[in-house]
Amino acid sequence: xxxxxxRGMTVAEFFAWDDGTDTRYELVHGAPVAMxxxxxxxxxxxxxxxxxxxxxxxxxxxxxxxxxxxxxxxxDEYRIPDVLVSCVGSGERTFDEPRLVAEVLSSSTEKEDRTxxxxxxxxxxxxxxxxxxxxxxxxxxxxxxxxxxxxxxxAIGSGAxxxxxxxxxxxxDEIYAEV
Numbered sequence: 001x002x003x004x005x006x007r008g009m010t011v012a013e014f015f016a017w018d019d020g021t022d023t024r025y026e027l028v029h030g031a032p033v034a035m036x037x038x039x040x041x042x043x044x045x046x047x048x049x050x051x052x053x054x055x056x057x058x059x060x061x062x063x064x065x066x067x068x069x070x071x072x073x074x075x076d077e078y079r080i081p082d083v084l085v086s087c088v089g090s091g092e093r094t095f096d097e098p099r100l101v102a103e104v105l106s107s108s109t110e111k112e113d114r115t116x117x118x119x120x121x122x123x124x125x126x127x128x129x130x131x132x133x134x135x136x137x138x139x140x141x142x143x144x145x146x147x148x149x150x151x152x153x154x155a156i157g158s159g160a161x162x163x164x165x166x167x168x169x170x171x172x173d174e175i176y177a178e179v
Contacts, residue, residue, distance in 0.1 A: 012073040015093055026068075028116070030076035040083075041135045041179055042104045046082045048177050049102055049133070049170075053085060056168040062089040067095045067122065079120055083131075085166075098124065099165065102131035118143070122150065128165040138176050 008030040009017065017032070019025075025032040031158070046065050053063035063085050070078040078094070085100035101121045103113040114132060121130050122143070130143040139156045144164060155161045160169040 008172075009076065010071045010073065011075050011078045011094075014078055021126050024080070026080055027070075027076065027078040035080065036108060039106065039135070042082075042106060044177075044179050045104050045133060045135055045175060048175050048179075049083045049104075049131075052174040053083070053100075056163075056170070057085065057166060061085055061099070061166070064095060068093065069098050069101070069121075070094050071124065077120055079117060081117075081121070081134075095130050097126035097128055100129040100131065100163070101127055102133060104133045104135050106135060129163055131161065133175065135179075140170075140172065140175065 005098070009027060009032070011027060013056060014025075014027040014032065019032070024035045026035060027033075028127050050063045050065050059065065063083055065083055066080060067084055067090070068080045081098075081100040081101040082104045084095055084098040086095045086098050088097045090096050103109075103117060104111055118130060121127050128145050130140040132143070134140070137156075138158070139154060140161045141152060141154045142161050142163075144151045144153070150169070153162065155172055158172055160171045162169045
């Protein structure tokens, strides 16, 4: 049954809320925000990234598409990165201790992904690497945590994105295959 979204929702309340549709939502500062379905390029890049990461990760680490992350059930934010890597078990609705998160940028989400979402991911203590991936250009921006400092590197055109904490790198040719 459709329920109006309460104001100032927590993550726990968000999981209990149902709008009566199949719409996917993120929780942003206590309010549900609908997510647009991704374009084909977005889907291809996301799946390429999952395959490339899984081929390089050592168990128990795994790459996941479409899973959500939150700081706690009492918090007011729940985000769904395009891809995440976790090396520990997960909860029923969230992935615990993500070490890498990735967002495939689109014209409609780029500003939010590069500001509020980036800040949220940086606030997660377990996150070591954040990848921002352009879908209309061969460009990946890697934000890597070194203690309290974030280093930003870009790979444009060709080359590879270093993933230091996983002792590997991702070639842009694999990320952008068939795009």
